[in-house]
Amino acid sequence: MSAAAAVQEQKVEKNYLNADHTIASWLLTKDHKRIAVLYLISVTFFFFIGSIAAGLVRLELTSSQGLMLTSEAYNKMFSAHGVVMIFFFLIPAVPATLGNFILPIMLGARDLAFPRLNLLSWYLYVFAGILAAIALATGGFDAGWTFYTPLSSLYSNTQITMALSAAFIAGFSSIFTGLNFIVTVHKMRAPGMTWFRMPLMIWSTYATSVIIILGTPVVAITLFLVILERWLGIGIFSPEIGGDPVLFQHMFWFYSHPAVYIMVLPAMGVVSELMAAFSKRPVFGYHFVAFSSLAIAGLGFLVWGHHMFVSSQSVYLSVVFSFITFLVAIPSAIKTFNWTFTMFKGHVEFKTPMIYGLAFMGLFLIGGLTGLFLASLDTDVHLTGTYFIVAHFHYVMVGSATIAFMGGLHYWWPKMFGRMYSEFWGRISAITIFAGFNFTFFPQFIVGYLGMPRRYHYYFFEPGWEVYNIMSTMGATILAIGFAMPAFYLTASLLKGKKAPQNPWGAKGLEWEKAASPPVTHNFSEPVVVTEPAYNYPTLDEWPEDDAGVEAALAPQGGKG
Amino acid sequence: MGNFPMRPVPASEHAQAYDALFFTITGLMAFFTVLVVVLVIYFAAKYRKGSKANRRNPIDGHLPMEITWTAIPLVLAIVIFFWSTRNFLIQRDMPKQGIEIMVIGKQWMWHLEHMNGIRENDELHIPVGVPVKFTMISQDVLHAMYLPEFRTQYHVVPGRYTDLHFTPTKIGVYKMLCAMHCGAQHSEMVGKVYVMSQKDYAAWLEKHGNRFAPKVVSMAESGKLLFNQKGCANCHNDVNNERAPSLVGLIGQTRKFEGGGAAIADRTYVRDSIFSPYDQIVQGYENTMPSYKSQLTEEQVIDLYEYIKSLGNTPPPDGKKVPYEQSDRPPGIDMSSPDNATRTTNERESASATQFHETGDRK
Amino acid sequence: MSEHAAHNEGGDVVYAQYETIEQQQESYVVGMWSFLVTEIMFFGGLFMVYSLYRWKYVDVWSKMSTELDWRWGGLNTTILLISSFFVAMAVQKAQKRETKAQINYLWLTVLCALGFLCVKYVEYQAKFHHGLWPDALYTAPHIIPHGEEGYSRIFMSLYFAMTGLHGAHVAIGIIVITTLIFMTKAKAPSVSDFVPTEMVGLYWHFVDLVWIFLYPLFYLIPK
Numbered sequence A: 001m002s003a004a005a006a007v008q009e010q011k012v013e014k015n016y017l018n019a020d021h022t023i024a025s026w027l028l029t030k031d032h033k034r035i036a037v038l039y040l041i042s043v044t045f046f047f048f049i050g051s052i053a054a055g056l057v058r059l060e061l062t063s064s065q066g067l068m069l070t071s072e073a074y075n076k077m078f079s080a081h082g083v084v085m086i087f088f089f090l091i092p093a094v095p096a097t098l099g100n101f102i103l104p105i106m107l108g109a110r111d112l113a114f115p116r117l118n119l120l121s122w123y124l125y126v127f128a129g130i131l132a133a134i135a136l137a138t139g140g141f142d143a144g145w146t147f148y149t150p151l152s153s154l155y156s157n158t159q160i161t162m163a164l165s166a167a168f169i170a171g172f173s174s175i176f177t178g179l180n181f182i183v184t185v186h187k188m189r190a191p192g193m194t195w196f197r198m199p200l201m202i203w204s205t206y207a208t209s210v211i212i213i214l215g216t217p218v219v220a221i222t223l224f225l226v227i228l229e230r231w232l233g234i235g236i237f238s239p240e241i242g243g244d245p246v247l248f249q250h251m252f253w254f255y256s257h258p259a260v261y262i263m264v265l266p267a268m269g270v271v272s273e274l275m276a277a278f279s280k281r282p283v284f285g286y287h288f289v290a291f292s293s294l295a296i297a298g299l300g301f302l303v304w305g306h307h308m309f310v311s312s313q314s315v316y317l318s319v320v321f322s323f324i325t326f327l328v329a330i331p332s333a334i335k336t337f338n339w340t341f342t343m344f345k346g347h348v349e350f351k352t353p354m355i356y357g358l359a360f361m362g363l364f365l366i367g368g369l370t371g372l373f374l375a376s377l378d379t380d381v382h383l384t385g386t387y388f389i390v391a392h393f394h395y396v397m398v399g400s401a402t403i404a405f406m407g408g409l410h411y412w413w414p415k416m417f418g419r420m421y422s423e424f425w426g427r428i429s430a431i432t433i434f435a436g437f438n439f440t441f442f443p444q445f446i447v448g449y450l451g452m453p454r455r456y457h458y459y460f461f462e463p464g465w466e467v468y469n470i471m472s473t474m475g476a477t478i479l480a481i482g483f484a485m486p487a488f489y490l491t492a493s494l495l496k497g498k499k500a501p502q503n504p505w506g507a508k509g510l511e512w513e514k515a516a517s518p519p520v521t522h523n524f525s526e527p528v529v530v531t532e533p534a535y536n537y538p539t540l541d542e543w544p545e546d547d548a549g550v551e552a553a554l555a556p557q558g559g560k561g
Numbered sequence B: 001m002g003n004f005p006m007r008p009v010p011a012s013e014h015a016q017a018y019d020a021l022f023f024t025i026t027g028l029m030a031f032f033t034v035l036v037v038v039l040v041i042y043f044a045a046k047y048r049k050g051s052k053a054n055r056r057n058p059i060d061g062h063l064p065m066e067i068t069w070t071a072i073p074l075v076l077a078i079v080i081f082f083w084s085t086r087n088f089l090i091q092r093d094m095p096k097q098g099i100e101i102m103v104i105g106k107q108w109m110w111h112l113e114h115m116n117g118i119r120e121n122d123e124l125h126i127p128v129g130v131p132v133k134f135t136m137i138s139q140d141v142l143h144a145m146y147l148p149e150f151r152t153q154y155h156v157v158p159g160r161y162t163d164l165h166f167t168p169t170k171i172g173v174y175k176m177l178c179a180m181h182c183g184a185q186h187s188e189m190v191g192k193v194y195v196m197s198q199k200d201y202a203a204w205l206e207k208h209g210n211r212f213a214p215k216v217v218s219m220a221e222s223g224k225l226l227f228n229q230k231g232c233a234n235c236h237n238d239v240n241n242e243r244a245p246s247l248v249g250l251i252g253q254t255r256k257f258e259g260g261g262a263a264i265a266d267r268t269y270v271r272d273s274i275f276s277p278y279d280q281i282v283q284g285y286e287n288t289m290p291s292y293k294s295q296l297t298e299e300q301v302i303d304l305y306e307y308i309k310s311l312g313n314t315p316p317p318d319g320k321k322v323p324y325e326q327s328d329r330p331p332g333i334d335m336s337s338p339d340n341a342t343r344t345t346n347e348r349e350s351a352s353a354t355q356f357h358e359t360g361d362r363k
Numbered sequence C: 001m002s003e004h005a006a007h008n009e010g011g012d013v014v015y016a017q018y019e020t021i022e023q024q025q026e027s028y029v030v031g032m033w034s035f036l037v038t039e040i041m042f043f044g045g046l047f048m049v050y051s052l053y054r055w056k057y058v059d060v061w062s063k064m065s066t067e068l069d070w071r072w073g074g075l076n077t078t079i080l081l082i083s084s085f086f087v088a089m090a091v092q093k094a095q096k097r098e099t100k101a102q103i104n105y106l107w108l109t110v111l112c113a114l115g116f117l118c119v120k121y122v123e124y125q126a127k128f129h130h131g132l133w134p135d136a137l138y139t140a141p142h143i144i145p146h147g148e149e150g151y152s153r154i155f156m157s158l159y160f161a162m163t164g165l166h167g168a169h170v171a172i173g174i175i176v177i178t179t180l181i182f183m184t185k186a187k188a189p190s191v192s193d194f195v196p197t198e199m200v201g202l203y204w205h206f207v208d209l210v211w212i213f214l215y216p217l218f219y220l221i222p223k
Helices: A002-011 A023-027 A032-060 A071-107 A115-137 A151-155 A160-187 A200-232 A245-279 A286-300 A315-342 A352-375 A377-383 A387-417 A423-449 A463-496 A547-554 B013-046 B063-092 B198-206 B219-229 B267-275 B298-310 B338-350 C021-056 C058-065 C070-095 C099-129 C152-185 C195-220
Strands: B097-106 B109-114 B119-121 B123-127 B132-138 B143-147 B152-156 B162-166 B172-178 B191-196 B254-256 B262-264
Touching (some): A023 A032, A032 A071, A032 A463, A071 A245, A115 A160, A160 A200, A245 A352, A245 C021, A286 A315, A315 A352, A377 A423, A377 B063, A423 A463, B097 B298, B132 B143, B219 B298, C021 C152, C058 C152, C070 C195, C099 C152, C152 C195
Antiparallel strands (some): B172 B191
């Protein structure tokens, strides 16, 4: 057995994973694929931390009187959950992990434009993460992830300065990643890879990067001003000396609303890839999907005021923001319909990533459509600041971004690690997550409409809300089980998974057709020249009936394309 | 509604209109969700790998279809936008007539004051069928006054007055919540709104809000006492004198400032002038008034405003300044004159529903 | 990544991820401009805050701006403009591969930058001396009577925040340029062509440009 393994080992070609084995070769790597793996490990770690906080919050809410936490501890729990999940999981999850791995390969490049900067991004992220962890360990912070002034600047005496610094530094990490992606997309495309031959994952990652470099600096300076206020009392947001606390909200949401698209746009890119690969059809209306990404990125900067309809901002401003927010619904609708029609006359295969893709469709639909209640001025007044908002943004950020991250992870897993995972457990866990997610968050829409404000620890004055909170916590348990499963079967896949072929899904794209599984250090053994548009699946009128025939038709050399 | 409540009690006129819009959007949403889900399931099943579906002449894109699914959502969005914006504008248009309540948010309680001086904490008693307007300010951090049964909410901001209004239509006890995270005991910043019949409300007023105090001092009266105690009356009296401009008939007037700029004298102007007078010195006067920031609470500022408002609508003639020695005290200030004091008191007390001077949306 | 780097005919280093030297240089230029866009948004946030409060407190602004000495600010403007000239010359010399002249011009730039910081130090020192420091002990007795500082604090807060952030950029510039000088002297392969100097030059021009906006906004306009 061991002798056979040794022989096998020798036959294994050099790839980015086994090119070097020292720890230093990982920690000082400039290979975008290795950095992606480092990100994967660290975002998983923070996902775990954030999930524990979420679990405690959910547990506490099963009783309207609270169970075991004090109100201070409860406030710290949801603040920790928000900060960790947003700044340390959602924002880096899809772009910095999957994007980092797949973007240069999809473009036919050997690496990102600035590999050292890429490594620096990861270190900044880790440093920020450590700061956040220290802030949590030394007492936590209680102003929520939104850090609204003057609570965060003048009234709270918890570890807010450190939490703000962590978010500030994490911001620079994503700025550098975004910058790297922009340059890479502009300058590193392989010969023949024109803009409209790029896979849609690239389009949406590009749109994301534009948001990052335009928006993140503004939130960075905003958080910095709050730090200065706590530290030196400069009082830009302090009503005591004529500062405007509401100005903070404007500046915060100028970034933090587009930040939602930082999370969702790359997720949409992943779903475009999944729908095409598992339908064996090009994405329906490629140009519309590509431009709708840019439209979302552009409009995303003009809607921040919809977080502030009841914050004392001018009524007329609110009307304008509401209108533009309605317009954002249009590109989202375009994408949804195009993904649906991608399956039209295709060969749909229900592999694990596709199940995540279909789950995304359903959850994004609900998440996006419930956004209409909040875009519309009148309905927002009653719903803002309640569990309706909580449910809405969890549908968008967990139901869409995290589900797409899981889908993308399963889709590119064989490419990343050269191993297959258990398809059976993959499907089971995808379905469990989908069910658990709906069970957790759908009741929150109702309890929000009933008037339960978010961030409430006790709600004993309204016993009718308890039943929905208990349902939600039960759902969260299912969700936790669903998310725990991949930890086991993906680890098992790493240890003794079946070796992955170069193109296990029969998909189109440079990463499947030209790069080995796992790819070599500089991605391709020979220079890449692109000669066809993305998703150029063979358009046979009659497909072979048996699987072998289909595989043959789809194999890179056998295809008609 | 049994164990699964699905709808908060609609207890105001606006709540009915609100729910109509809410359920219309819900209906639209359900329609599109079902449409897409059915399409997804249909395509996924029909074109599953290995099925014998007809796959001839596949298409990669279809312009008329793209236009269809761009245009239909766009039209629907615009319809909802207009409907909702109309409702919202009505909501933000404050009523001219009704009951005005002053609300002060503080960590972690609601302090409410009726114009006639009845003060309540975390409780509010109002009659059914009469418009109620809240004028709100926070003493510390951001709060949000949230009244789910009336489907209304607005932030309570430090350093700035905000407002909201509603007309209760149903007798009952309703929730008054804080919907903006405001620190440790955020979830205990919870109160009750008692909507009473006109008769019960009159009885409640009669008993001075069930308080044991023998006599309720109206806000304007409290303001008058303060005006004397804090020495405001030393300079501000019935005519524009050399020391200071008169405050008679101030509210609603346009004030011009030294060094340019002007403002309409409203609640915010009065508050700013008390807290940082040197930032808006009335044209023709010296910078002599000190800041009263550390000496007055938000409640007291509100009382002072009510007193100034009660001084009438006619400002003294503009342009000439009387030497200070020749100026008289404004009516009502002089506590030695019982006639004046009584008149003001009676006026305020008899009016449970007062007239608002401010109009429109001040933000 | 030096083991993967190759030299082209001109002797310049082409890193492994690039096909040609042109692609590498263009990437640097696109990257630098993207970075400057980020910087513009970073300062842009503060400029937005500035315009808001200036509009809100016009009187306070005109009172407080007299507190700032336009001559010190003018001196600093001149120093920065001259330094921009030096850095432009350094880029030109780098393109012509006149390393010695390039290094000399870079040193002159650093000198100007240090001069700028010295002037800033003198100015800040005077402000601290007058109690114009943005904290609870803030006073401005010679302009505004005690107890009436009010909104004038916002002006000084913004003054310190914006010029301070700009000063930090100048300090970073000094570190970067000095590093570039020593790397060029040591003939480090990564600075073998003119592109790094040009990038530093772009950054320095940006720092200069920010000051060109700061100077009139704080020192001149309210007069």
